[in-house]
Amino acid sequence: MTKPIIHMEGIKKHFGNVIALNGVTFDVTPGECHCLLGDNGAGKSTFIKTMSGVHKPTAGSITFEGKPLEFGSPRDAMEAGIATVFQDLAMIPLMSVTRNFFMGREPTKGRGIMKRFDIDAANEICMEEMRKMGINLRAPDQAVGTLSGGERQTVAIARAVYFGAKVLILDEPTSALGVRQTSNVLSTIDRVRAQGVGVVFISHNVRHALAVGDRFTVLNRGQTLGTAVKGEITAPELQDLMAGGQELAQLEGSLGGTI
Amino acid sequence: MATDAPAGNDERIKAESFATKLMKRPELGAIGGVILVTVFFVITADSAMFTLSGIMNFMTPAAQLGILGIAAAMLMIGGEFDLSIGSMVAFAGMIFGVLVVNMGLPLVFAIPLTMAAAAAIGGVNGSIVIRTGLPSFIVTLAGLFILRGMSLVGLKIFSGGSTQLRGVRDAVEGDPLLTLFSGDALSGLFTWMASVGLVETFRNGAPKVPGIPVEILWFIALALIATYVLLRTPVGNWVFATGGDSNAASNSGVPVKKVKISLFMVTAMAAALVAIITVIDAGSTDARRGFMKEFEAIITAVIGGCLLTGGYGSAIGAFFGAIIFGMVTIGLTYTNFDQDWFQVFLGGMLLLAVVFNNVIRKRVTGER
Numbered sequence: 363m364t365k366p367i368i369h370m371e372g373i374k375k376h377f378g379n380v381i382a383l384n385g386v387t388f389d390v391t392p393g394e395c396h397c398l399l400g401d402n403g404a405g406k407s408t409f410i411k412t413m414s415g416v417h418k419p420t421a422g423s424i425t426f427e428g429k430p431l432e433f434g435s436p437r438d439a440m441e442a443g444i445a446t447v448f449q450d451l452a453m454i455p456l457m458s459v460t461r462n463f464f465m466g467r468e469p470t471k472g473r474g475i476m477k478r479f480d481i482d483a484a485n486e487i488c489m490e491e492m493r494k495m496g497i498n499l500r501a502p503d504q505a506v507g508t509l510s511g512g513e514r515q516t517v518a519i520a521r522a523v524y525f526g527a528k529v530l531i532l533d534e535p536t537s538a539l540g541v542r543q544t545s546n547v548l549s550t551i552d553r554v555r556a557q558g559v560g561v562v563f564i565s566h567n568v569r570h571a572l573a574v575g576d577r578f579t580v581l582n583r584g585q586t587l588g589t590a591v592k593g594e595i596t597a598p599e600l601q602d603l604m605a606g607g608q609e610l611a612q613l614e615g616s617l618g619g620t621i
Numbered sequence: 622m623a624t625d626a627p628a629g630n631d632e633r634i635k636a637e638s639f640a641t642k643l644m645k646r647p648e649l650g651a652i653g654g655v656i657l658v659t660v661f662f663v664i665t666a667d668s669a670m671f672t673l674s675g676i677m678n679f680m681t682p683a684a685q686l687g688i689l690g691i692a693a694a695m696l697m698i699g700g701e702f703d704l705s706i707g708s709m710v711a712f713a714g715m716i717f718g719v720l721v722v723n724m725g726l727p728l729v730f731a732i733p734l735t736m737a738a739a740a741a742i743g744g745v746n747g748s749i750v751i752r753t754g755l756p757s758f759i760v761t762l763a764g765l766f767i768l769r770g771m772s773l774v775g776l777k778i779f780s781g782g783s784t785q786l787r788g789v790r791d792a793v794e795g796d797p798l799l800t801l802f803s804g805d806a807l808s809g810l811f812t813w814m815a816s817v818g819l820v821e822t823f824r825n826g827a828p829k830v831p832g833i834p835v836e837i838l839w840f841i842a843l844a845l846i847a848t849y850v851l852l853r854t855p856v857g858n859w860v861f862a863t864g865g866d867s868n869a870a871s872n873s874g875v876p877v878k879k880v881k882i883s884l885f886m887v888t889a890m891a892a893a894l895v896a897i898i899t900v901i902d903a904g905s906t907d908a909r910r911g912f913m914k915e916f917e918a919i920i921t922a923v924i925g926g927c928l929l930t931g932g933y934g935s936a937i938g939a940f941f942g943a944i945i946f947g948m949v950t951i952g953l954t955y956t957n958f959d960q961d962w963f964q965v966f967l968g969g970m971l972l973l974a975v976v977f978n979n980v981i982r983k984r985v986t987g988e989r
């Protein structure tokens with residue numbers, strides 16, 4: 363197996379007296395989609411935030427391309443080549459799509475004191491990347507606040523794909539999407555993975571995960587319940603793990619397998 | 622199932638007219654305000670108001686306020702307030718006075734030192750806001766009192782008991798940097814225009830307006846620079862992002878803390894610039910300098926289209942906001958109205974601007 367791009371070992375994260383993560387180990391290799399599954403409140407978002415430099419882990423170590431690394435800020439993680447679609451999207455409604463797309467990483471032209479934001483190039487790239495995701499923007503200077511939830515999500519994903527040089531993290535990208543956009547996102551994951559990027563895909567929808575995932579790690583109450591490889595685990599088994607092995611199996615039986 | 626539009630043209634999109642686009646610009650209200658106020662004074666005021674010397678008359682106070690207003694607008698777009706800028710004018714004025722009068726330093730040292738002191742205090746304000754996470758409103762309200770008090774106490778110490786420090790004019794007399802910070806610029810041009818009959822002259826042939834007061838040039842230059850930075854540089858994008866949602870901005874890699882601290886420093890330096898210009902002009906400095914200017918600067922920014930919640934606004938808007946301010950303050954003296962209508966007018970403008978901005982914001986975000 364190829365070496366992991368990023369390896370997280372025994373990550374713990376405490377918020378005051380709340381233990382959000384209690385020793386999570388996780389890694390991503392180039393060209394794979396590693397799914398992180400878990401119920402609401404399991405600690406998935408907290409975990410990927412330690413991966414993208416938002417939170418400093420209380421304990422545990424991060425190894426990036428074989429070297430120990432500490433991210434001081436989200437900027438550090440981005441510069442290392444990690445791009446994230448946060449669950450709350452990190453978008454600013456009052457700003458235009460282009461300005462959101464390039465927020466923090468604006469393309470420039472000119473040099474020295476004449477170095478300036480290359481808005482034309484930015485608009486062009488932004489429109490093009492959005493088109494690749496199947497969305498035609500009215501205008502690149504349209505405010506993000508005027509977009510629908512799904513369109514916003516798509517902008518956030520397009521942005522991360524564009525900047526995600528080595529690792530792409532998607533925190534529940536499909537939960538607000540319609541059928542067509544969901545399949546768009548899943549095929550985008552497939553495309554990006556084929557380019558050798560390691561994808562971390564968070565979901566609590568087992569079907570979406572099984573559709574693209576290569577490996578599956580289940581998180582429950584801040585701890586990993588183990589990692590399974592594609593083909594070695596079935597949807598009901600994953601579902602059970604996510605629920606912490608509770609009576610979900612019975613429940614599902616009575617619902618006729620619709621979950 | 623709903624069909625998605627094919628690539629290319631989306632039939633569900635109405636073409637946006639130029640007027641709709643214009644309606645979304647933050648400075649629209651301020652430009653409308655300037656037109657309204659101009660019309661009002663053209664009708665009610667003595668025609669002397671709109672001669673060249675009349676225009677310089679209201680542009681000078683507009684410029685002094687506008688320098689503060691533009692900085693306040695940038696800070697407000699970045700999501701913060703600074704209520705201490707008025708007191709900062711007094712404090713920086715005191716520092717500047719002490720440097721040139723008591724210590725006898727030339728402007729080439731006194732000005733950078735004054736700026737550095739102001740920037741340091743602005744930096745402290747910003748760091749406190751960021752470290753504590755408290756609203757800047759309350760942190761800088763404390764600054765308002767502390768700096769005003771320190772100016773009073775300091776002036777008494779340095780002037781031997783008075784709250785005024787005199788002798789600035791003599792101290793800076795003949796300094797080579799003086800023309801940048803005081804008097805009229807482009808006087809050659811105005812003399813020439815007088816000689817060819819382009820501008821009004823006195824009987825002896827000298828132009829009635831000897832030149833453009835330097836603060837007006839500073840005001841215009843700063844408005845242009847601020848607009849350029851906000852709209853055409855990465856830093857400008859960071860300012861909007863920081864004010865729009867500092868958490869989202871930070872998660873997207875914007876150095877939010879640096880942006881905020883820098884904005885506080887710039888605001889304090891704008892106050893110091895106003896202090897230097899007005900202290901040289903008056904020839905002395907006193908503890909009441911800049912009194913209430915923090916509110917006027919914030920009103921200027923709001924009339925200019927800044928949202929109190931941050932993330933939206935314009936430096937050009939603040940530029941026009943300051944001109945409205947200057948026109949109303951000075952303009953009333955050209956009319957038969959009681960000058961004390963000024964405050965009523967101001968309050969009315971502010972209220973109108975806030976309501977208007979709110980509507981604009983909803984249009985921009987498509988909020989329903």
Ligand SMILES: Nc1ncnc2c1ncn2[C@@H]1O[C@H](COP(=O)(O)OP(=O)(O)O)[C@@H](O)[C@H]1O
Binds near residue numbers: 377380404408409
């Ligand atoms: N900043 C925070 N402060 C305190 N508790 C937090 C914070 N962030 C997350 N938590 C807690 O950590 C737990 C895991 O949250 P989260 O990672 O968002 O779960 P998930 O994304 O799996 O739904 C929750 O119990 C949540 O309340």
Ligand SMILES: [Mg+2]
Binds near residue numbers: 406407408449533
């Ligand atoms: Mg989450």
